[in-house]
Amino acid sequence: MAKDRISVGILGLGTVGSGVVKVLRQNREGIAHKVGLPVEVAKVVVRDLNKPRSVDLLPGVLTTNPAEVLEDPAIDVVVEVMGGIEPAKEYILRALHRGKHVVTANKDLLAIHGKELFDAAAEHGSDLFFEASVAGGIPIIAALKESLAGNRIRKVMGIVNGTTNFILSKMTALGAGFGEVLAEAQALGYAEADPTADVEGYDAARKIAILASIAFNTRVTLRDVYVEGIAKITARDITYARELGYVIKLLGIAREAGGVVEVRVHPAFIPREHPLAAVNDAFNAIFITGDAVGDTMFYGRGAGELPTASAVVGDIIAVARDLTHNVSGRIACTCFEQKPIRPMGEVEASFYLRLAVKDKPGVLAGIASVFGNQDVSLATVLQKKTMGEDAEIVLITHRVQEQNLQDALCIIEGLSTVTEISNVIRVVEGEA
């Protein structure tokens, strides 16, 4: 029997869930045109029926019983916007086993249990779409899976966490310290009361794991990602970065070379002229290099009610179009290769180093000779006087294997002339 509508069941009515209801409602007519059928929210599962909501729903739409979405044959598409691992995972699997199609914004779940979910979707020929899980409204998953599908992707480099980008942008604009700006970000709602997942880079790590999986057609999970956060970045580092022609950003970086994948999240110096350097405040951007397309960048809001809903609704429309054409599962998981992950010690980068040293003759020579012995060559050396007996030395190395740099730093840390290794930050140039 031909369908007369696409019925959507939503799990969760927080920020994103409310946004989805609003967007489906405000653009109802255009969406119906594009799909060929009206798309309607039939059920929304919440924990508390009496909580005030920012959207009005018809009586009977809200329910506390997930079975009304997961088990009802009338529901075509299940939209999971509750977040967290459980019960989201169980619900998605139940929906897929019932032959439903799923749209999710859940990066935590995908970055850890992606394979299990995609296997279940494939088994049932169901669509499992997740554009909203990375970079909010920016259509980066579709770009990688479809428009850029003719490319061999070389590198994905992204500002994929709005909170840390807001903090670093403010630190850069105001010359302020990390703690001060974090407090402001919390007051403005840009950072959560417990900012660990953002500030320590774990949120970005989940997103780069998902992007790397798609870009390189191989399963990359959260535990494959090397992660460093931004809490150690100081106003001093930002000042040096500016003097040297750089901006500091928290980047998720994934590269493939010779069939081996490297994937990491860490603060990085990027040249002031790089398109990512101009991405400020809570905006996200993903810079992609493909063998045919060259350098591209996708910019937009990485979070928020309506931007994230834009991605979810785009996926709902894609599911609906597949349903009306009876081709669900058409674009499935693309992890058809198995590529090893490069150990972090073998990853190459340039490094910015800031050292507090005794202000005596020969100190720099001693440090330079340690680097020389470890095959670390220096591109830039700044020596700045500081207060008291200490001087500050800032160095930028040429590209070097991480392990060689770490070995050199171990030795330098032991030098009697070195008071402290104040910071070590990787430098990203235009290399593909």
Add this chain to the structure above:
Amino acid sequence: MAKDRISVGILGLGTVGSGVVKVLRQNREGIAHKVGLPVEVAKVVVRDLNKPRSVDLLPGVLTTNPAEVLEDPAIDVVVEVMGGIEPAKEYILRALHRGKHVVTANKDLLAIHGKELFDAAAEHGSDLFFEASVAGGIPIIAALKESLAGNRIRKVMGIVNGTTNFILSKMTALGAGFGEVLAEAQALGYAEADPTADVEGYDAARKIAILASIAFNTRVTLRDVYVEGIAKITARDITYARELGYVIKLLGIAREAGGVVEVRVHPAFIPREHPLAAVNDAFNAIFITGDAVGDTMFYGRGAGELPTASAVVGDIIAVARDLTHNVSGRIACTCFEQKPIRPMGEVEASFYLRLAVKDKPGVLAGIASVFGNQDVSLATVLQKKTMGEDAEIVLITHRVQEQNLQDALCIIEGLSTVTEISNVIRVVEGEA
């Protein structure tokens, strides 16, 4: 009978055609995985079999007879990369009438005869894809048609012509004049011997017509687009722009408000902090504002062999996936509304004006009173002394209807105190 391959016939083996052959070849294995079948170039139609080519093809692949592509039932997908109106149009229609699917990079054709082509595709349930027709490798058509389909698009604003962006970037970086930089661009191959289509804005106009049609779901053709080129931009204007905090770019702008569409190409002052201001050299970028997603930007190479081929091959893969799932024509023309075009006189903008005036008391007061009488209010006034008897006045107006501004300029041109209206350039702020 199940297919064992997707056979591609290419019309034209110039820059883009050669790129398509290269990309299909170099990423053959990954593409076959994504499609489920190998994608093979079966025939390439050229005018001259003996011309040296940058790609090697098997004997028998090259032909001068278009019927070998258009009439052979073994060809599934016809890739039109010859350019121009005829015979490209006739060939595409023949291919569609034969039930083939078509991928084209031909903006000239689409911006004028789009309706006829899409009608033919719809009649036969064929795919007609054209990602490469706008902004080379940047996947902007797919983003508008699919990922952002849940949005009501408010505005599309793009740097969609690499030649003029290269020229304006160089003028800005070097403080050089238009003619000088154009000559350099021609020497480097960034501008053609006859640069009219680029420099006068017609190339950008075709692209913004295509983007506007998709963004607003209504047919917009080349003749709907108001067009001004960059030949009148001088080093002086660029210097004033910088002083006032702006950069000059050639923009294609399309907006919809109240069911009415405005669409235009002209040089514009944009604020230095705007993401488009950082798009330099031959790069393109399209800034899109949707009611849900907010501001997004898509950046990349708008031309060139491999970037354009990236878009063409992405489309070939989409056609091939539709073929293997038997759902060709799934995403058809989306011009399901008919919206009027706002006459240029009713379009609102701010304006930068540069006037040469007599260096006498009361001159500015006289000009200001003309503007006042025409409801043009002034935001910024700079008065600069120049050589001889003349002074130069630079003004920026508040937002005003184009017609009021033009009326005021007519009167001002007639003032005995005004020697010349040296330039008039629109100013684009962050307005949606």
